[in-house]
Amino acid sequence: MARKWSLWEVGKHTAEGDCWMVLHGKVYDVSIPVPKPTVLTTTPDNASTLKITSFVSKHPGGKGILLRNSGRDATAAFQSAHPLEILEEQLAPEQLIGEIDQTREPSGADPLPAVMAGEDVSTEPSPPVSTMLSVGEIESYAMQRLSPKAISYYVSASDDEITKHANNQIFRSILLRPRVFIDCTECSLATTILGHPVGLPIFVSPAARARFGHPSGEAGIAMACSQFNALQVISKNASMSPSDIVQAGPDAVFAWQLYVLKDLAATERTLAQIRQIPQIKFIVLTLDAPFPGKREADERFKMSEVASGAAAQAWGTEGGLTWQKTLAWLGKHTTLPIVLKGIQTWEDAYAATLFPTVRGIIVSNHGGRALDTTTTPVQVLLEIRKFCPQVFDKIDVLIDGGIKRGTDVVKALALGAKGVGIGRPALYGLAVAGHEGVKRVLQILADETMTAMRLLGVQRTSELSSRHINTAALQHQLLEDAVSLDAIERGVKAKL
Numbered sequence: 463m464a465r466k467w468s469l470w471e472v473g474k475h476t477a478e479g480d481c482w483m484v485l486h487g488k489v490y491d492v493s494i495p496v497p498k499p500t501v502l503t504t505t506p507d508n509a510s511t512l513k514i515t516s517f518v519s520k521h522p523g524g525k526g527i528l529l530r531n532s533g534r535d536a537t538a539a540f541q542s543a544h545p546l547e548i549l550e551e552q553l554a555p556e557q558l559i560g561e562i563d564q565t566r567e568p569s570g571a572d573p574l575p576a577v578m579a580g581e582d583v584s585t586e587p588s589p590p591v592s593t594m595l596s597v598g599e600i601e602s603y604a605m606q607r608l609s610p611k612a613i614s615y616y617v618s619a620s621d622d623e624i625t626k627h628a629n630n631q632i633f634r635s636i637l638l639r640p641r642v643f644i645d646c647t648e649c650s651l652a653t654t655i656l657g658h659p660v661g662l663p664i665f666v667s668p669a670a671r672a673r674f675g676h677p678s679g680e681a682g683i684a685m686a687c688s689q690f691n692a693l694q695v696i697s698k699n700a701s702m703s704p705s706d707i708v709q710a711g712p713d714a715v716f717a718w719q720l721y722v723l724k725d726l727a728a729t730e731r732t733l734a735q736i737r738q739i740p741q742i743k744f745i746v747l748t749l750d751a752p753f754p755g756k757r758e759a760d761e762r763f764k765m766s767e768v769a770s771g772a773a774a775q776a777w778g779t780e781g782g783l784t785w786q787k788t789l790a791w792l793g794k795h796t797t798l799p800i801v802l803k804g805i806q807t808w809e810d811a812y813a814a815t816l817f818p819t820v821r822g823i824i825v826s827n828h829g830g831r832a833l834d835t836t837t838t839p840v841q842v843l844l845e846i847r848k849f850c851p852q853v854f855d856k857i858d859v860l861i862d863g864g865i866k867r868g869t870d871v872v873k874a875l876a877l878g879a880k881g882v883g884i885g886r887p888a889l890y891g892l893a894v895a896g897h898e899g900v901k902r903v904l905q906i907l908a909d910e911t912m913t914a915m916r917l918l919g920v921q922r923t924s925e926l927s928s929r930h931i932n933t934a935a936l937q938h939q940l941l942e943d944a945v946s947l948d949a950i951e952r953g954v955k956a957k958l
């Protein structure tokens with residue numbers, strides 16, 4: 463039987479080397495150094511490397527927030543950032559030391575509240591979301607509502623944020639070519655993504671910690687997607703359980719995004735949980751951030767919040783992924799189709815088509831949060847068109863980054879994308895008005911996209927083509943020469 467502790471007893475353990483906390487009624491000692499198998503690669507040499515660590519020192523949000531929540535019931539602070547399952551993934555069984563016994567509280571003892579660092583949000587009411595007319599307007603209201611912590615996390619991008627801004631700016635260099643005398647009274651945004659019918663060519667990209675923005679979190683996003691039969695890609699680092707998220711969106715289509723952790727066994731356990739959720743139709747494996755980008759706004763916030771800073775690699779993501787090894791491993795743990803997210807060159811887009819389990823790619827630079835000064839998704843689409851256009855026939859090509867207008871959506875579709883993802887705009891909508899705010903963001907983008915299609919003379923998204931855009935201003939930026947497709951194939955196979 464689990465040992466029972468009183469909150470008063472828990473309250474005595476508040477030091478880095480002796481740090482207890484209560485989460486969902488259970489008592490954890492997160493300072494116990496535990497050996498955890500760390501599987502870096504599948505080579506025998508380091509397959510069973512043991513690392514002795516305490517969770518306090520490896521918490522990605524910094525140890526300060528753990529220490530400030532030590533000795534108390536930290537459930538509220540924990541819930542604002544994490545789903546319950548993460549406890550099983552990140553903590554060793556010996557760190558669960560018992561349960562809280564409410565009956566044993568000394569009389570008069572007031573339990574200490576959870577410490578929610580930087581969570582102070584504006585109490586000023588925003589105008590009704592229905593009066594907000596653009597994604598940009600919703601973003602500016604979100605900046606008034608979000609806590610300092612959420613702003614630093616959501617808005618930040620790497621280094622000088624050049625890629626983040628270029629992702630959006632580049633759409634302005636593409637001109638639209640409307641055709642006349644085409645009856646577009648009937649016009650539909652419906653399409654398919656990996657064969658699944660969706661109501662919009664716009665999807666919600668995976669973004670961690672939606673509950674920083676609003677208590678309804680990723681479930682709020684699911685409710686909004688459900689209204690449009692739209693796709694939501696659930697982040698591996700969502701603040702709620704995938705099973706709760708899918709329940710909230712009965713008419714949405716879901717995919718689940720994976721970061722492979724250094725602790726491969728923990729990743730496999732999570733994949734086993736995902737196998738139990740039939741609403742999840744494919745796995746999105748994110749590849750552009752095996753190491754975290756240098757996001758100074760986010761780092762600075764953590765420094766001001768705690769003196770300690772964060773662990774070097776968020777949640778211990780594995781840096782040693784490869785085409786052959788990782789896709790073969792993933793194929794053993796899921797039968798779902800795989801979409802590779804974070805493709806940033808035409809060579810990698812082509813390489814993706816050489817693996818039968820890979821049914822799509824998301825051309826993405828993580829919203830400029832990984833490597834700064836990379837090419838934008840628009841430029842990568844142009845490269846694919848120039849050097850290996852057959853990619854568009856073999857797999858679904860999706861993009862995300864910098865989408866703020868319906869005209870951005872139609873330009874991406876005209877370049878060959880099957881769907882277009884939004885990351886920050888969905889979080890900003892959530893911050894302003896929960897699921898109604900996300901719904902408003904999707905409605906604005908849907909309406910703008912339909913207007914642009916009608917004015918171009920297009921009734922179906924599949925009719926959008928390179929004839930509808932003028933990309934002359936961007937052509938001189940494209941690579942001149944290219945390696946051969948055979949060379950790419952040999953390169954990938956040589957690593958077998």
Ligand SMILES: Cc1cc2nc3c(=O)[nH]c(=O)nc-3n(C[C@H](O)[C@H](O)[C@H](O)COP(=O)(O)O)c2cc1C
Nearest residue numbers: 616667668669670697748828829863864884885886
């Ligand atoms: C706050 C935030 C959290 C994110 N978390 C994840 C994540 O957990 N997994 C992932 O693959 N991408 C993540 N991304 C990247 C998004 O999926 C997407 O690529 C990016 O936000 C698109 O750019 P946009 O914000 O300009 O729309 C995150 C982005 C933001 C802004």
